[in-house]
Amino acid sequence: MFDLQSIVRPNVWRMKPYASARDEFKGTASVYLDANENNLGSLAGNNYNRYPDPHQKALKSKIATIKGVKPSQIFLGNGSDEAIDLLFRMVCRPGQDRALFLPPTYGMYEVSANLNDVQLDTVQLTADFQIPVAEVLRNVKPETKLIFICSPNNPTGNNINPEDIEAILDNFDGLVIVDEAYIDFSDEPSWTTRLQDFPNLVVLQTFSKAWGMAGLRLGMAFASEEIIALLDKIKPPYNINEATQELALKALDQDEQLKYMIEEIIQERQLLEAALPTLAIVEKVYPTDANFILVKVKDANALYSYLLDKGIVTRNRSSVPGCENCLRISVGTTDENQKLYQAMAEFKV
Numbered sequence: 584m585f586d587l588q589s590i591v592r593p594n595v596w597r598m599k600p601y602a603s604a605r606d607e608f609k610g611t612a613s614v615y616l617d618a619n620e621n622n623l624g625s626l627a628g629n630n631y632n633r634y635p636d637p638h639q640k641a642l643k644s645k646i647a648t649i650k651g652v653k654p655s656q657i658f659l660g661n662g663s664d665e666a667i668d669l670l671f672r673m674v675c676r677p678g679q680d681r682a683l684f685l686p687p688t689y690g691m692y693e694v695s696a697n698l699n700d701v702q703l704d705t706v707q708l709t710a711d712f713q714i715p716v717a718e719v720l721r722n723v724k725p726e727t728k729l730i731f732i733c734s735p736n737n738p739t740g741n742n743i744n745p746e747d748i749e750a751i752l753d754n755f756d757g758l759v760i761v762d763e764a765y766i767d768f769s770d771e772p773s774w775t776t777r778l779q780d781f782p783n784l785v786v787l788q789t790f791s792k793a794w795g796m797a798g799l800r801l802g803m804a805f806a807s808e809e810i811i812a813l814l815d816k817i818k819p820p821y822n823i824n825e826a827t828q829e830l831a832l833k834a835l836d837q838d839e840q841l842k843y844m845i846e847e848i849i850q851e852r853q854l855l856e857a858a859l860p861t862l863a864i865v866e867k868v869y870p871t872d873a874n875f876i877l878v879k880v881k882d883a884n885a886l887y888s889y890l891l892d893k894g895i896v897t898r899n900r901s902s903v904p905g906c907e908n909c910l911r912i913s914v915g916t917t918d919e920n921q922k923l924y925q926a927m928a929e930f931k932v
């Protein structure tokens with residue numbers, strides 16, 4: 584049985600969160616002398632001399648409507664990378680607790696585990712990049728607090744079978760993190776629709792991909808109100824800056840433009856998926872539901888350097904077990920994709 588109290592670090596239960604000036608006085612006033620701000624104004628303009636809303640109320644309320652969850656089920660982070668780090672800090676006692684991940688997958692789970700001195704157990708995805716469920720459950724130890732699942736998975740691009748994720752959720756008493764950074768490019772429904780079924784589910788999403796806001800750093804975690812309250816308790820008070828909150832609010836009004844960009848990227852992805860296998864150097868184009876494609880070639884190192892010489896940067900994943908001789912290629916604009924294709928077509932082994 585999943586029991587949040589038993590997996591959260593005792594110091595996290597015990598600690599009092601930082602009480603910001605904006606927490607202690609919630610009304611409106613004509614003179615604010617409570618936060619040691621610069622009341623003369625800001626060299627950056629706007630209201631940037633003032634601290635931002637630590638609870639991001641306006642933003643959460645809009646996201647809640649779009650995502651069909653309560654505002655109290657949303658945590659906002661300085662990128663979803665911040666949520667990943669805080670999840671470790673919330674439940675894993677350094678040097679004692681463990682987490683489990685399924686490579687080849689997103690590298691930050693391992694970086695955050697190492698930073699927090701948490702032993703990370705590894706179960707390799709199968710040859711078609713799916714979860715070997717029985718092996719995962721065999722590798723769960725009494726100290727295992729987190730399992731990270733990335734779907735669509737980075738760098739492979741595929742969706743993880745939902746029934747396998749459900750089996751892990753049903754049979755593991757720690758938190759299951761389903762990282763959906765690329766969900767907007769996928770036909771699969773989001774796991775946010777299943778939050779009421781699984782008290783141990785945390786879903787991560789981000790504004791960095793489909794929304795085109797990687798530079799603003801805004802990530803989301805969706806979970807039970809209890810889990811979100813704990814993440815809010817331990818986050819740095821002003822983790823989402825004012826400019827990001829303002830710009831994200833504006834972006835959230837542009838759902839037509841978002842839809843257009845997603846459709847465009849998927850269409851370009853499909854063109855690349857059809858074109859790349861016709862090239863002699865391409866051995867395999869892996870199925871993808873993301874905004875990138877994993878491509879296996881004859882000699883990835885040579886192709887990577889050749890493309891660099893042509894001014895085209897891809898991600899060489901050759902050294903990642905399971906991705907030997909693979910490049911991960913983001914879907915670009917029509918023009919960029921054509922340049923990539925042309926350059927690859929002219930590559931002599």
Ligand SMILES: Cc1ncc(COP(=O)(O)O)c(C=O)c1O
Nearest residue numbers: 662663664689737764789791802
């Ligand atoms: C699977 C996955 N999760 C999370 C992130 C990080 O997202 P953010 O920019 O919100 O920190 C990335 C970025 O590449 C990613 O691939």
